[in-house]
Amino acid sequence: MQRRFLGNSDLQVSEICLGTMTFGQQNSAAEGHAQLDRALAAGINFIDTAEMYPVPPRAASCGRTEEIIGSWLRGQARDRLVIASKAAGPSRGLHWIRGGAHAFDYGSLRSAVEGSLRRLQIDHIDLYQLHWPARNQPMFGQWQFDPAKEHAATPILETIEALARLMREGKIRHYGLSNEHPWGVMEFVRLARENGLPRPVSLQNAYNLLNRVYENGLAEVCHCEGLSLLPYSPLAFGVLSGKYLRDPQAAGRINEFPGFGQRYGKAGVAPAVGAYVELAARHGLTPTQLALAFVYSRWFVASTIIGATSVAQLDENLAALALPVSPALLAEVDGIHLRHGNPAP
Incomplete structure (x- = not known):
């Protein structure tokens, strides 16, 4: 598997990243360890991972994902791995x-980091x-900016200074x-540059056949400023597998956790999923293969974050990396996109 530098950093990451938000909710510790072993192999x-995982976030399970990863990391060579985690922000009621x-x-960030380090060991x-x-920003299914919802927030420069301090401390x-x-x-990049502070090296946003919003403005910004995209939800919570078209009550996160997706x-x-399912069939692919191969092939993607609830699913996701995306297939994908747009921003 190829390795790519993350932004302008010295971190070299595999072109696939293992997402872990099912660990501790949909997956037991043993199942999580099995996925980690398979990914490493x-x-x-x-x-x-993230401090709030598993999802959906709950007080009873918060931090369990990092604990499962931490118990696995005890038996691994730490310098062979790149570990990413995330700090929960305000305004989500957690x-x-x-x-x-x-x-x-x-x-707050020091407390978050130290908690994650303790759980990850x-x-x-x-x-x-x-x-x-x-x-204030629209996110997680919201799609319109509303200035009436403006609220006080930590200034971006103060946040960069806090992160720089945590970097100096070695955390x-x-x-x-x-x-x-x-x-x-752009504000993070500008303020970091003007104040001689570290710049962000990556952006983790949703990106898939149903949500290509990244291409509209962020692709240029990240290319010009040297940030790598880490797309999450390449299968759109399993929607792009087509299983919910076949059976609206199919097992999966969409039905297991109502309102989450x-x-x-x-x-x-x-309608957009139906068009992609039909396109995949005409090219001898499964809908899952088409959705993953498309994201894997994008020039701006450094590492695609994939998640699974079984090793068999993980193997299917990994196998899609070898599938070529021809210019003709990409043209048909773009044709569907032009007709259906971004139905799940």
Whole structure:
């Protein structure tokens, strides 16, 4: 499996990253360890988690994912792995995380980092990400900015200074953004540059056949400013497998956790999925193979974050990496995109 540098950092990551948000909810510790073993055997060196995982976030399970990864890391060569985690931000009602103190200032971020380090049983995190912006922004299925919802938030410069301090202390090596928008990325880059502070090296945003919003503005921003995209949800919570078209009550996160994947319940999703399912069949692919191969092939993707609930699913996701995406197939994908747009932003 190929390795790529993450942004302008010295971190070399595999072109697939193992996402772990099912560990501790849909997957037991033993099942999580089995996925980690399989990923490592396949050449994956990049593991992504978050302090709020597993999902959906709950007080009773918060932090369990990092604990499962930490118990596995005890038997691994730490220098062979790139470990990424994320700090929960404000405005999501997660009062059980750090007592509700979610500002992105030094005290709150230090508390978040130290909690993650303790659960992961390591002395540093290679890539530390802000899980979502502290300021007012549409996200997780919202799609319109509303200035009437403006609220106080930690200034971006203060957040960068806090992250830089954590880097100097050796608790984190680099930092990245997540669920961000063009203005936010540019502000982080501008303020870091003007103040001689470390710049973000990556952006973790949703990106898949139903949500190509990244291409509209962020692709140019990240290319010009040297940030790597780490796309999550390449299968759109399993929606792009086509299973919910065949059986609306099919097993999966969409039905197991009602309301959790609200962006995939929008009116335009089913017709778009149907078009991609038909396209995959005409090219001798499964819908899952088409969806993954498309994301794997994008020029701006550094490492695609994949998640699974079984080793068999993980193997299917890994196998799609070898599938070529011809210019003719890509043209047909773009044709569907032009007709159906981004139904799940």
